[in-house]
Amino acid sequence: MTYSAVDQDFEAARAAAPAARNVRAMRAVRIWLFTVAALVFAMVVVGGATRLTGSGLSITEWKPVTGALPPLTEQAWNVEFDKYKQIPQYELVNKGMTLGEFKEIYWWEWSHRQLGRSIGLVFGLGFVAFLLSGALRGRLALTVAGLGVLGGLQGAIGWIMVASGLKPGMTAVAPVKLMLHLTTASLIFAGLVAVASGLGRREREATTPGVRRFASAMLALVLVQIALGGLVAGAKAGLTFNTWPLMDGHFVPPLSALFLQAPWFENLVDNPMTVQFNHRVVAYAVVALALAQAWAARRSQPGSPVCRRASAIAGLGLAQAGLGVLTLLEMVPLPLGLAHQAFAMLVLGMSAVHWRLTRA
Template identity: 45%
Template sequence: MSATTTGSFSAETAPAPRRAVGIWLLGCAAMVLAMAVIGAITRLTESGLSIMEWAPLTGALPPLSQAEWERVFALYKQIPEYQQENAGMGLAEFKTIFWWEYIHRLWGRLIGVVFALPLAWFWWRGHIDRPLGKKLLIALALGAAQGGLGWFMVASGFADRTDVSQYRLTAHLALALVIYGYLFWLALSVLWPRPERSHDPAVGRLRRALFWLLALVAVTIASGGFVAGLNAGMTYNTFPLMDGELIPLGYGDFSPWIVNLFENIAAVQFNHRLLAVATVALALALWFWSLSRDIAPAAHGGFAALAILALIQLALGITTLLLVVPVTLGALHQAGAILVLTATIWTLYHLRCRPSA
């Protein structure tokens, strides 16, 4: 292809140390993806409030005696979720929800270890230059902030409500995806530091349109956070109509009106549906546009994958809604959203235009 850059190298021809750094970053990104799916399961099983203590170090160990199990269960009995929704729950049932939240927190700790220790080793061995090192320290800081934000989210469910704040839940999800996207982009930049560029003058416009799609994907995922936070998927379980209406009757009932976008179940679910359909439509449009453009094979493949994944994600979302959000489908829907984001980032990275002479 005319767009090939002399001397460009791929992951297969990269020096071994650089390849190792890139693969490590991909592994960390994959762990963040798994963390988001575990978080979805924790949310869907109503397990997130089962651990009442914030203990970053000592909390790595679960209860090891009957007395300790009784103590943590007694703490859970003090919050509204137990008193209003789970009164009478036995210790065996409590252990089920405890383990999901414990696994979620333990996986977060494991991500920290898997990121920090190899980072120190690669840096000591001279495999990380100063610019990349600064970017990796930013990633480390974001991970630490995510731990604090996670506790801030959980704490919102301890006092006056039976669930966590949908605002904090969405912020926690959004930061997780920022970390994921940042790590994935860094991995691509390490493995493909000189991506193939195109002479096609339309590539610049196509890339700008892809940025708009990235923004739309991000907003759609964030709107899904509000759907999850309000348990909005448990109602209006028909598609495309909602209670027989294209736009639900209660869409704008809250005052001030802006609150409907974040607290009105009808509005939140309708907006998520609309954003999802718009995402698929734009993904398909950009794929068809890309077919006539002279771009790198990696970008062509990215557009095709993006269109297919967006269609699958829409179908998965509709199925999840119609079946009233079973845990397995809900978790798969979360994973599908991240895969759509992944394909968008991949395509954006590999869609490059050679500067005009």
């Protein structure tokens, strides 16, 4: 090999080095974003456990920093217990509970808040590190920063939700605020997985406008269904009308029952029959749309990644619908309730990835 040939190889390697560094940087950012998404997923599941065990009001103060330490002495535990005894939930629901029973609900809420702090720490340190290294820049940096701002807002929404349950006469949080809290968490999760899944892709997938429209509609409808699920949880509507496919003997309940309260729009939040019926109807729509998307993808792009993802979403949607029916029939036991919430996030995550990759 001549000197000039060696020199040419060296120049080519030097030119390729920045591209290789960029690939490694994007891989690291992708791993970081998926890690944060996994923590958000865990937080949603633990939040579901907090709700199902009635633990969400056990910590009556918002201390983002000092609250990271739980009570460490028996005296400190009694102080926290005395604070809990001052709220309506204790007087109306849990009066007479022991300190040991209080600790059980306290640990659920503390774990939920601790996960929130962990998410903030992992996100914040990673964002600063990748920003300083140059891995995050331009539109990507702004998008990720926006998700961070939404995460910070989520902490405030969580406290506003808890505070709604501390008011006189309240024994649980307000359904609308629970819905807002869950929906915001879902938006953050979907955003994280969508951004992460689009990083480092070398080739753009060939997709049709129809495929892209299906992907957008699927993602939007899943988010709507999760929001309605938050209302079902807030109104405890899953503990009523525990039959399927009929509700109180009807496939479609009479309007007089669905719109029992006045003004009519309050039924959308406070009427357990209306809240659960809406959740059922949109569940049918999610399954129908998922199957239609899989069929359309199979017809237009058989055997492609698009087709495989659409089929996976359809399978997850059917499994989630079946799990929802079982959860309803069994009156929402803790394991089934958590599985139903976790599967909802899986359907959402897969829909977000599919939506992003049809636009990559």
